[in-house]
Amino acid sequence: MKPLYIYNSLTKKKEEFKPVNPDFVGLYVCGPTVYNDVHLGNCRSFTSFDVVYRYLMYKGYNVRYVRNITDAGHLVGDADIGAEDKMAKTAKALKLEPMEVAHKYTVGFHEMMQKFNNLPPSIEPRATGHITEQIKMVQDILANGYAYEVDGSIYFDTVKFAQEKDVYGQLSGRKLDDMLAESRELKNQGEKRNPADFAIWIKAEDNTLQKWDSPWGEGFPGWHLECSVMSTKYLGSEFDIHGGGEDLKFPHHENEIAQNCGACGTVPVKYWMHADMLLGNGRKMSKTPDPITGKSNSVMPEELFSGNNEMLSKAFSPMVVRFFMLQAHYRSTLDLSDNALLAAEKGYMRLMEAYHTLQSLAHEKKTNPNDEDQQINEALNNAILDMDDDFNTPKALSRLFTLVNKINSFKSGHLDIHSISEETLERMKKLFHDFIFVIFGLLDETQTSSSGSGDTLNGLMDLILDIRKESRVKKDWTTSDLIRDKLKELSIQVKDGKEGTTWMVDK
RNA sequence: GGUCGGUUGGCCGAGCGGUUAGGCAGAGGUCUGCAAAACCUCGUACAGCGGUUCAAAUCCGCUACCGACCUCCA
Numbered sequence: 408m409k410p411l412y413i414y415n416s417l418t419k420k421k422e423e424f425k426p427v428n429p430d431f432v433g434l435y436v437c438g439p440t441v442y443n444d445v446h447l448g449n450c451r452s453f454t455s456f457d458v459v460y461r462y463l464m465y466k467g468y469n470v471r472y473v474r475n476i477t478d479a480g481h482l483v484g485d486a487d488i489g490a491e492d493k494m495a496k497t498a499k500a501l502k503l504e505p506m507e508v509a510h511k512y513t514v515g516f517h518e519m520m521q522k523f524n525n526l527p528p529s530i531e532p533r534a535t536g537h538i539t540e541q542i543k544m545v546q547d548i549l550a551n552g553y554a555y556e557v558d559g560s561i562y563f564d565t566v567k568f569a570q571e572k573d574v575y576g577q578l579s580g581r582k583l584d585d586m587l588a589e590s591r592e593l594k595n596q597g598e599k600r601n602p603a604d605f606a607i608w609i610k611a612e613d614n615t616l617q618k619w620d621s622p623w624g625e626g627f628p629g630w631h632l633e634c635s636v637m638s639t640k641y642l643g644s645e646f647d648i649h650g651g652g653e654d655l656k657f658p659h660h661e662n663e664i665a666q667n668c669g670a671c672g673t674v675p676v677k678y679w680m681h682a683d684m685l686l687g688n689g690r691k692m693s694k695t696p697d698p699i700t701g702k703s704n705s706v707m708p709e710e711l712f713s714g715n716n717e718m719l720s721k722a723f724s725p726m727v728v729r730f731f732m733l734q735a736h737y738r739s740t741l742d743l744s745d746n747a748l749l750a751a752e753k754g755y756m757r758l759m760e761a762y763h764t765l766q767s768l769a770h771e772k773k774t775n776p777n778d779e780d781q782q783i784n785e786a787l788n789n790a791i792l793d794m795d796d797d798f799n800t801p802k803a804l805s806r807l808f809t810l811v812n813k814i815n816s817f818k819s820g821h822l823d824i825h826s827i828s829e830e831t832l833e834r835m836k837k838l839f840h841d842f843i844f845v846i847f848g849l850l851d852e853t854q855t856s857s858s859g860s861g862d863t864l865n866g867l868m869d870l871i872l873d874i875r876k877e878s879r880v881k882k883d884w885t886t887s888d889l890i891r892d893k894l895k896e897l898s899i900q901v902k903d904g905k906e907g908t909t910w911m912v913d914k
Numbered sequence: 915g916g917u918c919g920g921u922u923g924g925c926c927g928a929g930c931g932g933u934u935a936g937g938c939a940g941a942g943g944u945c946u947g948c949a950a951a952a953c954c955u956c957g958u959a960c961a962g963c964g965g966u967u968c969a970a971a972u973c974c975g976c977u978a979c980c981g982a983c984c985u986c987c988a
Contacts, residue, residue: 654988681988735927735928741926746925
């Protein structure tokens, strides 16, 4: 296996990936809090990690991919000063049971992941399904002296932890002293001994909707706890990769590390990966309304698929959006705009068309050695090296497009197919397929080829194009152009080539 | 205010010391009955200023602008 390099947010360096247990990979990704519909920004980061998951498997690793569903304990604001629970807020607003809210948005989330062709994780644990384990971890942390109880709530003692373990702040690049100095006068620290402390178990009020019995009375777990608990439970106290959005780095992931370390003394994750944000109007796409404009800049996936959004000139299909995301590196911000999506759509169609063309190329086993052969193999090799270099999908995609050019040239006869060996052609067919469908996870949304049989549309198109062919032979341009123009109106593009006419459904 | 990151041609985006991706749009050409598609050719972009170097979009410094995190967000 060729080495894989991953940029590790913890060390801020690219490092060679070496799994804790050879051939097995534990991958944990922070999932959604199911109190609201997923927006496109969420989809981007889940798609980024879907490619990571796919590529690890493609390399031959046996991957256990755990992605949680947060359905409890996620607060808006500070726990100690009476903040609102996200689940409860929605439940009250919609007059639903919290479990109903969770279910509704979990179903919606799954549907959306499917539309984007993201593979389901191996395990998708829920916070509410792991209350016992969370209580146990709170107890462990208490037993190790890194937490304290105040009136039925348990707080993580960040200051003590930071003093005793040289771990806190490493991931987010924060110094606890700085944090203390600046936040001293700003915040109401309530029950906490220190503003940097955070709740790991929160005492329930009378009107709290989701609450469980614990040694400290009725309450519910703190937000960061579920990830610590569930990653440990399913992947062990030390596992390979933990992914999430850049915005989760602090405080969520930093606190996660603190909890794990506070409970069992070890740092949980070898490689931290953070996906950068999707931008809308130059700003992070967020469900939370902008405090100045009062408007959310988030684009909902449905709006994209329907075109029902003022930013968009038309509808875009999920695979076009996926392609659009693949054209940027996961660690870069990505700017969504109508123009960019339009460009992605063209590129996606071109790639898919070339894929079909490639599959139809035949070789007569006679070879005139040429450097085309070498160029093609080089592009294929490089595409793999690009993926090995921190999952560089845009670069790998660019290699594919150099092949698109070759493929079209072979078809049109500008290049002789026999300037490459049969092995190279077969290798290109195989890898081109693998990249598009297996690694990038794209689906073929194009309707093509008159070669397909049995299909009504294909049959009709064969018939129509036959009639058109007849009229062209008779130089009846009026009829042939009428057919072409009317089909165009129906979004079917007719393409006359040297070896006959093909067609495709335009987006 | 603190911490971190970004600024690449008309747009989106790779590259992160020398060989100057890719997609889209644009110009010219080939092909075509005409188009479209495809193919060929073209555009010399790296925020500004200074420095290091034989060599900088890439390293260092300063300035400007933008953003993320520091409250909840993927």
